[in-house]
Amino acid sequence: MILRDRxxxxxxxxxxxxxxxxRILPALLIxxxxxxxxxxxxxxxxxxxxTLTTIPFTLIGLPISIFLGFRNNAAYDxxxxxxxxxxxxxxxxxxxxxxxxxLIDYPAPAQGGAGLEDVRVRMVYRAIAFNYAVRDLLxxxxxxxxxxxxxxxxxxxxxxxxPNKPDYLMLQMGMDLRQCLKEGRIDPCLxxxxxxxLSALTGAAASCERIKNTPVPFSYTLLLHRTAYLYCFLLPFxxxxxxxxxxxxxxAIVAYTFFGLDALGDEIEEPFGLESNDLPLDTICRAIxxxxxxALRDPDVPAPLVPVNDRLT
Numbered sequence: 001m002i003l004r005d006r007x008x009x010x011x012x013x014x015x016x017x018x019x020x021x022x023r024i025l026p027a028l029l030i031x032x033x034x035x036x037x038x039x040x041x042x043x044x045x046x047x048x049x050x051t052l053t054t055i056p057f058t059l060i061g062l063p064i065s066i067f068l069g070f071r072n073n074a075a076y077d078x079x080x081x082x083x084x085x086x087x088x089x090x091x092x093x094x095x096x097x098x099x100x101x102x103l104i105d106y107p108a109p110a111q112g113g114a115g116l117e118d119v120r121v122r123m124v125y126r127a128i129a130f131n132y133a134v135r136d137l138l139x140x141x142x143x144x145x146x147x148x149x150x151x152x153x154x155x156x157x158x159x160x161x162x163p164n165k166p167d168y169l170m171l172q173m174g175m176d177l178r179q180c181l182k183e184g185r186i187d188p189c190l191x192x193x194x195x196x197x198l199s200a201l202t203g204a205a206a207s208c209e210r211i212k213n214t215p216v217p218f219s220y221t222l223l224l225h226r227t228a229y230l231y232c233f234l235l236p237f238x239x240x241x242x243x244x245x246x247x248x249x250x251x252a253i254v255a256y257t258f259f260g261l262d263a264l265g266d267e268i269e270e271p272f273g274l275e276s277n278d279l280p281l282d283t284i285c286r287a288i289x290x291x292x293x294x295a296l297r298d299p300d301v302p303a304p305l306v307p308v309n310d311r312l313t
Contacts, residue, residue: 020267024259028252031232031259035251038236039244057231057238064227068261071216071224075269078211079279082271085211086284088204089131093288096197097124097295103190104180112298116152119176119185124296125150126169126176127201128289133165134205135281138212138272166205173198208272216269224265228258280305280312 021028100120101110110120129150136143143165148156155172162168177194180186186194232255239247264277271279283305293301305312 020260020263023263024256027229027259028255031255032248032252034233035236035248038240039247042240057235060231064231064258067224068228068258068265071220072261072265074216075265079268079271082208082211082279085204085207086279086281089134089201090284090288092197092200092204093127093131094291096127096194096201097292099194099197100124101295103186103194105185110296112293112296112300119180121296122152123173123176124292126173128292130166130169130201131285131288133169134208135285137164137166138208138281139274170198170202212272224262228262232258274313276311282313
């Protein structure tokens with residue numbers, strides 16, 4: 001995610017970090033090159049004059065603009081839903097830490113340095129590992145090395161073999177809660193509230209998987225790509241007779257808008273990746289880790305992540 005102040009004046013036109021311009025630049029340059037050739041030849045193609053008016057481009061341009069708007073709205077809905085789900089993970093993780101520390105009965109207060117033998121510490125640390133595991137699942141990456149210190153050695157080994165690591169960790173959460181009930185460390189009514197929090201964490205993670213595993217239909221995207229590119233590549237033939245040498249400039253502006261909106265929709269429709277405009281899952285997971293370690297008075301609270309070149313991952 002790009003995190004920077006909005007540039008003003010000329011800097012607004014020169015800002016490249018976070019822009020879709022590098023992604024669309026090859027197609028844009030080809031389009032401008034074609035427009036320049038059409039302007040130079042006055043629309044003649046092998047001595048055949050291609051005569052087009054602006055009317056068909058006006059008729060086609062409006063539906064394409066509406067189509068691009070609807071498609072980008074759909075892509076942003078996926079992006080925003082992903083952000084709300086990660087906000088839910090932050091909220092429920094904090095609630096889980098509070099519930100474990102205040103509702104599970106132990107003679108001594110929970111301390112982060114006490115080790116994983118204390119079930120309260122174990123469940124809070126496992127909640128940190130759960131969020132990292134969700135991130136790794138959404139990004140198809142390996143487990144982060146830092147998770148190993150958050151889990152018992154046997155639990156870490158079993159998690160690495162599990163097909164769905166977040167789901168495995170939630171099963172372990174349930175087993176620990178059941179053990180607390182058997183030992184009489186928590187009232188059954190209070191245990192139900194912790195179980196509801198665990199269910200909410202599982203639901204948020206499963207909803208993120210739904211977004212990841214349900215892409216925008218390919219035929220929908222393909223139709224938009226083809227229509228937008230054909231429109232921009234044919235546009236010089238419809239403008240050259242009316243605006244002459246200004247054709248490449250006008251085509252460049254129209255193509256930048258259409259190609260840019262198309263590329264932006266592609267970028268944000270998969271919000272959990274590593275693109276510049278994707279969600280900063282590393283930063284969110286680090287924030288959860290800081291909150292939960294602080295709740296345990298852990299001496300090893302990490303520092304929050306900061307933007308590198310105006311970019312949060």
